[in-house]
Amino acid sequence: MNAFLAIDTTTGTSVAVVAGDRVLAEINVDDRMGHSENIGSALVEVLKRADVRASDLTAVVAGRGPAPFTGLRVGIAAAVAFAEGIGRPLFGVVSHDAMALAAFDAGLQASAEHPLLITTDARRSEVYFTIYSGLDAHGIPTRMTEPAVAKPAALEALLQEQGITAQTTEVTMSAAALGRVAQSQLLVGLVSDDVTALYLRAPDAVEPKARGRIGKAVS
Amino acid sequence: MDFAMRPAVEADLDEIYAIEHASFGSTAWPKQMMTTELAPSPNRNYFVALEGDRIVGYAGICVVDGNHADVMTIAVSAEQRGKGLGRALMNRLISVAAKRGAREMFLEVRADNPIAQTLYESLGFAQIDLRRAYYQPEGIDAVIMRADLSAKVVELAQQAIREPLVLGIESSCDETGVGIVRGNTLLANVIASSMDAHARFGGVVPEIAARAHLESLQPTLREALRTAGVSLSEIDAIAVTNGPGLAGALMVGVGAAKALAVATGKPIYAVNHLVGHVGVDVLERGEVVTPTIALLVSGGHTSLLLVRDLVSDVELLGETIDDAAGEAFDKVARLLGLGYPGGPVIDQAAATGNPKAIRFPRGLTLPKDMEKHRYDFSFSGLKTAVARWVEVAEAKGEDFSIGDVAASFREAVVDVLVSKAVAACLDNNVPRLLLGGGVVANRRLRELAAERCEAAGIELRIPALSLCTDNGAMIAALGAQLIMAGHEPSTLDFAADSTLSVTSIQTS
Numbered sequence: 001m002n003a004f005l006a007i008d009t010t011t012g013t014s015v016a017v018v019a020g021d022r023v024l025a026e027i028n029v030d031d032r033m034g035h036s037e038n039i040g041s042a043l044v045e046v047l048k049r050a051d052v053r054a055s056d057l058t059a060v061v062a063g064r065g066p067a068p069f070t071g072l073r074v075g076i077a078a079a080v081a082f083a084e085g086i087g088r089p090l091f092g093v094v095s096h097d098a099m100a101l102a103a104f105d106a107g108l109q110a111s112a113e114h115p116l117l118i119t120t121d122a123r124r125s126e127v128y129f130t131i132y133s134g135l136d137a138h139g140i141p142t143r144m145t146e147p148a149v150a151k152p153a154a155l156e157a158l159l160q161e162q163g164i165t166a167q168t169t170e171v172t173m174s175a176a177a178l179g180r181v182a183q184s185q186l187l188v189g190l191v192s193d194d195v196t197a198l199y200l201r202a203p204d205a206v207e208p209k210a211r212g213r214i215g216k217a218v219s
Numbered sequence: 220m221d222f223a224m225r226p227a228v229e230a231d232l233d234e235i236y237a238i239e240h241a242s243f244g245s246t247a248w249p250k251q252m253m254t255t256e257l258a259p260s261p262n263r264n265y266f267v268a269l270e271g272d273r274i275v276g277y278a279g280i281c282v283v284d285g286n287h288a289d290v291m292t293i294a295v296s297a298e299q300r301g302k303g304l305g306r307a308l309m310n311r312l313i314s315v316a317a318k319r320g321a322r323e324m325f326l327e328v329r330a331d332n333p334i335a336q337t338l339y340e341s342l343g344f345a346q347i348d349l350r351r352a353y354y355q356p357e358g359i360d361a362v363i364m365r366a367d368l369s370a371k372v373v374e375l376a377q378q379a380i381r382e383p384l385v386l387g388i389e390s391s392c393d394e395t396g397v398g399i400v401r402g403n404t405l406l407a408n409v410i411a412s413s414m415d416a417h418a419r420f421g422g423v424v425p426e427i428a429a430r431a432h433l434e435s436l437q438p439t440l441r442e443a444l445r446t447a448g449v450s451l452s453e454i455d456a457i458a459v460t461n462g463p464g465l466a467g468a469l470m471v472g473v474g475a476a477k478a479l480a481v482a483t484g485k486p487i488y489a490v491n492h493l494v495g496h497v498g499v500d501v502l503e504r505g506e507v508v509t510p511t512i513a514l515l516v517s518g519g520h521t522s523l524l525l526v527r528d529l530v531s532d533v534e535l536l537g538e539t540i541d542d543a544a545g546e547a548f549d550k551v552a553r554l555l556g557l558g559y560p561g562g563p564v565i566d567q568a569a570a571t572g573n574p575k576a577i578r579f580p581r582g583l584t585l586p587k588d589m590e591k592h593r594y595d596f597s598f599s600g601l602k603t604a605v606a607r608w609v610e611v612a613e614a615k616g617e618d619f620s621i622g623d624v625a626a627s628f629r630e631a632v633v634d635v636l637v638s639k640a641v642a643a644c645l646d647n648n649v650p651r652l653l654l655g656g657g658v659v660a661n662r663r664l665r666e667l668a669a670e671r672c673e674a675a676g677i678e679l680r681i682p683a684l685s686l687c688t689d690n691g692a693m694i695a696a697l698g699a700q701l702i703m704a705g706h707e708p709s710t711l712d713f714a715a716d717s718t719l720s721v722t723s724i725q726t727s
Contacts, residue, residue, distance in 0.1 A: 007478075036470040040477030040487075040711030044230070047481070054482045055272075069426060070467045073433050077471045078478035080437050085451055085482025197433060203426035207419055208553060 002186075003052055005043075005082060006179030008063030009075030010095045010120065011172070013038040017050035017057070018179035025049035026176040035074035043082070054086050061182040063095040063175065065198035066128035066147045067120065072197050080195065091182045092195035096120070096130040098177035100141035103169045105177075110134045110167060115144055117159070117166035120173075122149050128200065129155055131166060138188045140181060149200040224311060225383065225455040226708055227265035227277060228486050229257050234274040235267065242294040246354055256291060259727065264315050264705045268295070268304045272452060272484060275299040278308035280316055280324075288316035288368075290326035305335070309342055313376035315705030317368050324368055327353070330360035339364050343372040383455040383702045386443070386479075387695025390472030391464025391492045392519050393417060393428045395435035397443035398692025399454075400699050405502045406447035408685060408692035411435035414560060421553040422546065423518060429467035436475055443691065451483050456708065458698025461489040461726050462719025464519065469715035477711055486708030488698040489726040491533075491719055492689075493522055496655030498529050498700055499686045499693035510649045511680075512536075514640040516664070517656035517689070518545030518560070521636070523594045523643050524721055526653075529697070530704045535721045536643050537594025540583075544632055545658045547598035551605050551628050555621055562661050565625045569663070572622025574630035579604050581635045594643055601631055633664045637671050644677045653680040659687040701725055 003019045013035050016026035027046045029038040047054060062079035065072045083090035096118045103116055110116040116132040131144040150158065159166055185191035227235065232254055239247045248256075256279060257265055265279035278293035290312060295304045316324050326344065328335050336346075344364040353361030366372060382402020389396035393414055399407040413431030417423050444451065459476035462469060473489075480487040497513045500506075513524040521539035526532070542550070545562060552561030557568055582597035583589070605628050612619045644652055652672055658664060665681060672679040686693060706725060713726040 034714070036473040036477075037712055037714045039474050040481060043478060043481040044711060054484065069429065070470060073429060073467070074470050074474035077433055077436055077474040080433075080478075081440070081475035082478040082482040084437060084440055085479045087451075197430070199430070203424055203430065205420050205424040205427060208421050 001056070002058050002183070003050070003056060004059045004061050004179045004182055005057045006061040006063070006175040006182065007075045007079045007082070008095055008098065008173055008175045008178050009035045009039070009071045010063055010065050010067035013042050013075070014173055014175035015042045015046045016174070016176035016179050017046055017052055018176055018183060020183055021180060023176040023180070024052065026174065028174070032071065035071045039074055039078050043078070057086055057088060059083075059089045059091055059182070060086070061091045061093055061179050062195045063098065063173070063178050064092045064195060065095055066122070066149065066200050067095065067198070068123050069199055072199070076195055076197055089193065090195060091191050091193060093178050093181050093185070094130070094147060094198065095173060095178065096128070096147055097141045097143070097181050099171050099173055100130070100132040101181055102174055102177045103171045104135050104141065106169070106171070108167065108169055112144065113165070115164060115166055117168050118171070119155075119168070126151055127155060131164070139184045140190065147198055147200065223269045223453070223455055224266055224307060224380070225269065226486055226702065227257055227267045227279070228708060229254070230484065231267055231274055231277070232257055235277045238274070238277065238294050238296045239292070241297060245356065248292070259707045259710070263291070264312070264707070266308060266311050268308055270299065276304045276308055278312055280312045282316060282319045282321050285320045286322050288312070288319070288321035288324045290324065305338055306342070307380065309338070310376040310380045313342065313366070313368065313373060314380055314703070317373040317376070318704045322368050324366045325363065327361040327363050329354055330362050336362060336364070342366065342376070343369070383699050384449060384453055385456050385458055385695040385698040385702065386454045387458040387691040387693070387698055388472045388476045389460045389492070389495070389689055389691045389694045390432045390468050391460050391462070392468060392517070392689055393423045393431070394689040395432045395439050396689060396691030396694070397439045398690055398695040399443050399447040399449060400502065400692060400695040402699055402703065403501045403505050403696070405692055406449065407443040408690050409439050409443040409446060410688070410690055411439045418559045421559050422549050425465045425467055428465060429471055432468055432471040436471065454483065454485055456486045456488060456698060456702055458488040458490050458694045460492045460495065460694050461713055462492060462716035464492055464717060466715060466717040469717065473715045480711070487711065488701055488706070489709040489713040490694055490697045490701070491721060491724050493520060493524065493721050494529070494533055494724045495693040495697045496687070497524065497526055497533070497653060498697035499655065499682050500653060500680055501696050501700060502686060502692060503682055504680070507653070508651060510647070511651040511653050512640060512643045512647065512649050513653045513655060514636060515656045516544045516636060516654070516658035518549065519543050520656060521596045521598070522721070523640060525643065525647055525649065530701050530706065530724060533721050533724055537592065537596065537639070539596040539598065540592065541597050541599035542602065544596070544598055544636060545656070547602050547632060548658070550602050554606055554609065555624060557625070562658060565629055566662055568622050569626035569629045570622070572620060572624070572626030574626040576620070576623035577608060577627040579627055579631040581631055584635060584638070594639055596635060596639065598632065601628070629661070629663055633661070633667050636664065637667045640668070641671050641675050641677065645675060650676060651678045651680065655682065655687050657688040660684055
């Protein structure tokens, strides 16, 4: 059994154990603030429900975002540490890919002409977005654009400019879908060990005005 | 013998129960009762003995009325008997009972088990009673035994128990630290600092610090394990800072530590960062001699603590009401165009300056302030005073020495820190002062503290600088102290608390 533990904290706390295309268990805690509180018990519970021991897992998958900063980091940190703890590989998956997979699973049909637009809340009246043309032959969502962040109006203008009539759908983030994307990617050698967080924004920090040296220099 | 021991957790139930059932047969406890016994409790302590990651024995005590302890149960799996595990478990129970204040300890043992009775006698137990036909349905008598937990009995037990191997994770500010200790012995102290990334901002930027923690996590963890020469499977427990500190930064360490605990099946201890700065002294001195006053000075904290007992009684006497001392150094260094971090560059500039050239104000030292804020600090006014002084001098077109400004500013900070710390020692009749935090790197602080402590007959402790700055070793050391004192692990649900009070030494 090739059982993956998938962890995603881009919205709430979502953890799942998947084997191939089968979801052995999934826990979703819909709390957008308490990721660091919830992650420990969610992990214990998902292993229990999947009836696997930590040492039975063959890899850990981290949801890389895009997402606002604080919550996203908790899930990636947990995935990094869990993989170290069991001495197994760590993979990174773009969280929007998992949402796209869930949308296609639900029957949505997309194409380059009528692609799927995934958007998530980026706060500060902005959205994170990624555009998908469908699933490839291996069942992996195909990105037309890399994840980005914009004001809704700017996104609208961009779509218009490129002549894209995008479809949207209600879909919630699921670690099970994240794990399944990684499983499909692994089969065709496309899985990535890059778990870099997709913040897509520089930290808020203002450099103070440079101040020249004052007074008498002291040797 | 290569067995490990750690506090039992509820997840151990099935493995423990398998041994219970095999060992006691018809007199085994019902599983429900075992579940209750293993649940976190203020007066019970259960331990498991491990071979690899398999539980091969367990034992528990209940401390009653704070002065006597009952052995609730003890068992070792059949194939592991005769290897000293029962003795090791008993030594742990005796040690914990004594640390929790028990002066005598009781147990009952089957009259048809002479091997166990001999073991207990060798540990200081003697028969005090016999209960006829206590074990049913066989009708076996119970021998009631008692041990006086004299200093000698306890010392033997403490020497015998293996000290816990603890991995500590620290991420409260701009240092990602992973440390590993065995009891009071330092095995690894690896730190990745994001200091350089903050330099151009003239102070720690929380978001930059938090991002850096995530990136440093894996390499720091691996390097610590490599340095200590241990694998994660050998670790007995994980300790992590859950506050006080920068919220986003703390959450990285907390998330990682919880996942590591679940992945390895090890217990977790959520510990207080500031108390960690005090506890680090065990790594150099084998213990924290208490009571002691502790002065913790860093870029994030300026706190004066009265530590009566490291793992159970820490009181906050005072703290800064505005900027931390390290922050004041950074701000004044920026003001003087000296660079970042402020401590070392001000030290350097001050080396040739006259500390008495300018009399900068000493915050919260006026009689009216001393009434309300006897042990509190304030550096914001001092920073403004330096800025005003420089402005005035520049406006007048006067030539002045940066060295004099730096030295006079540093003197004002250090004078207040040391004066209040020494006053805390004298007021509380505590002849000990421990320094901690990154600002301890400041040469003048160490110098003046040494001078004034000697004059006042106060013993001064300054741990090595690598242990004074934020680090994971101090967190591991505090975790080990908690374990050795018989504290239960934390649950997995604790939060990162940016304003965690020092009285909360461990978050359950």
